[in-house]
Amino acid sequence: MAILQTRDLNKWFGGLHVTGGVDFALEDGEIHCLIGPNGAGKSTLFRLFLGEHLPTSGQIFYQGEDITKAKPFERIRRGISVKFQVPGIFKALSVRQNLQIALQHHRLPEELDEEIDRLLEFLKLTDARYQLAGNLSHGQKQWLEIGMAVALRPRLLLLDEPTAGMTPDETAATGEMVQELNRDGVTVLAVEHDMAFVRQIAHRVTVLHFGKIFAQGTIDEIVSDERVAAIYLGDAHA
């Protein structure tokens, strides 16, 4: 069964057709990677899923229900969670407070402290807990934002370029974390440029090009597809 599904989804920014009739189905329990050249409309598709943009036309279903018009916070409360491309952490607050704000909505007060400490440990940010989040390294900021997304105990986790700016070690750790979450039943949709990372985690891959679904399949099918190679020609990330 599809946990997330779109029907003929379109988004125009003025004269720009950024999402072009997308029919997309995300299977419950899979790790799915969304790839495509810069400006293909990957982040826009995420924003449509989250309700931050409303589609010009088309529909979005989550667990079989039409959420096309639902408010962003309503979608989050139904179990969707996101890590943005540009980390949206609370820069002037401490790392600990960032996690507290993410966690407090879903936890009883008496388990909150313990849970924050666990998450800090997991993110390897225990020593940095009283630092302002804005002073973290780029990789740590990414970690923190992933931690905040995970803290919501989502059913569907959207990750927009989770490993950008991370060291190879951090990238590998992120991959392991995603797989572990997935084993616990979390469906993951990740936008990624790092093909090694995609190979590590993805069950299926979708290629987006000029806002349209260009190809879909396993990573091996995608990599051996000459048309896909062609659209990536000249793209530094290929």
Place this chain on the structure above:
Amino acid sequence: MARANLLSSTIRLLDGPQTLGRGRPFWTSFALVLVLACAYPMFADGYDVGNNVYFFNWVFMALGLSLIWGYGGTLSFGQTAFFGVAGYSYGVISTNFGDAYGLTLVALIASVAAAALFSAVLGYFLFFGRISGVFLGIVTLSVTLVLERFMAQTAGPEWQVGTARLNGYNGMGGMPSLTIPWFGGDIVLFPDVQLYYCTLALLVACYLGLRLLVNSRFGNVLVAIRENPQRAEMLGYDIRVYQLVAFVIGSALAGLSGVLYTSWGNYITPASMGMTAAALPIVWVAVGGRSDLTTTLIGTLIVLGGFQALTIHGSQYALVVMGVLLVLTVLIAPRGLVFSLGALAGGMFRRKTAGRE
């Protein structure tokens, strides 16, 4: 056991991360200042003490603005509108019902409630209409100025509510002072020592209450919205509700200022909602350091005192000085002068103690 838990969690909230002054040194100074404030009437003339209550009257409004703007990130120019609504309400209600049987206290509560209700209606349209940033400032300022204009044209005898004449630009006067019913006879809170202690107690209660609020779960979300509203919403919070609640609480505090001011001077005029009046809270709060309750409180008292000194000594430039002060603050210490000094002192203190260990 449960009581001990409640106590420890209350202390935690009083001393939480959203307030700059923390720990033993801070609370020691706090107690010291409080003792000094309590002792002051013993060394001063009752008349002066009563006059100086004037400074306390404004602090509630400033703390409210700190909550809305400093913690919530929403710049409201509307504080004096709610000040005026509550002030006039107090005038009308207390003039009509008098000061027996503690009715002035009912008038106080009803007037603050009127300001809160007005702010809830206005805030609903602002926040649920997704009006933010500079537009919210413009709308709130417009509301303030419209109210001023409206009250200014109520000079005619037709503008009378019961026995209370609104009196147009000359302002409304003659309402009774706040009166506390007491066994041996009512205590009338004329500007004197009794009013001083009552206002001081109210101020301490509001300050501590706000400290609890900003360090609570609610406060956490409020500062999160200030830092990044989109991210806060993507954590599942309906940010409109949080902004609205902060706006109503902050506006109600402005209303409390309005009632205290009106009762203190037995007088309120439309000018209390004018352009100048509307801008002053912004100056107090910005100069002190809007993102912290303590710096807001200290800054407001210092700026008010300085302003008063300038006007008394015949300077016509008091307002200009206020403007310059605001500009300097924005340029030199955007987070507030008192805030920056406090952070500096705190940093030095920490380094000193760290060196000792």
